[in-house]
Amino acid sequence: MAVFGPVTTVMTFADDPEKSARWWAGLLGAEVHLDVDEDSVYAWLTLAGVEVGFHQADDDRNPRGGSPVVYWSVADLDAARERLLSAGCVHHRGPLLVSEGRRIAQVIDPFGTIVGVEGP
Numbered sequence: 001m002a003v004f005g006p007v008t009t010v011m012t013f014a015d016d017p018e019k020s021a022r023w024w025a026g027l028l029g030a031e032v033h034l035d036v037d038e039d040s041v042y043a044w045l046t047l048a049g050v051e052v053g054f055h056q057a058d059d060d061r062n063p064r065g066g067s068p069v070v071y072w073s074v075a076d077l078d079a080a081r082e083r084l085l086s087a088g089c090v091h092h093r094g095p096l097l098v099s100e101g102r103r104i105a106q107v108i109d110p111f112g113t114i115v116g117v118e119g120p
Contacts, residue, residue, distance in 0.1 A: 007050055010070045012113045013057035017043045020111040021054045027087050071104060071116035080117045081105050089115070 014020035018034060021043035025032045030045040044053040074080035077095055084107045085091065092114055094105030104118045 009051040009053055011053040011055055014054050014111045014113065015057055016111070017041045017054035017056055020109070020113070021045060023088075023110060024052070024054075027084075069106060069114045069116045071118040074117045074119040077103050077105060077117055077119040080119065081107065084109075084115070084117070 012020070018032070018041050021032045021034075024030070025045050028045070028047060030047060033044050033046075035042040040056055042053060042055050044051050046052070072080075081095065088110045089107035092106040092108050095103050096105070097103050101120055102118065103120065104116055106114050106116050108114055
């Protein structure tokens with residue numbers, strides 16, 4: 001029996017979750033959903049059946065840098081990377097050839113989240 005099923009939610013942490021979610025929604029053409037509870041905001045998008053959530057970064061929930069790097073599959077790594085860079089992300093690392101036909105790269109979005117892309 002498999003321990004893990006498909007990824008259902010990827011949560012990132014940001015100083016301004018709604019602003020971060022709206023930036024990504026604008027880039028990817030997705031709808032932003034909000035759950036506001038007093039001073040706490042959780043914003044999310046649904047991409048390819050996966051909930052991409054943006055939660056408030058703080059020392060109690062998850063300090064900045066405590067989240068894993070998620071890699072998104074892309075058809076053209078160079079084109080995807082250039083689109084992210086032109087939209088306001090900054091280069092972090094790569095592109096790197098990790099195995100035959102498989103390359104990865106990382107960028108940092110305007111809110112400090114490291115995002116990976118993987119593809120040919």
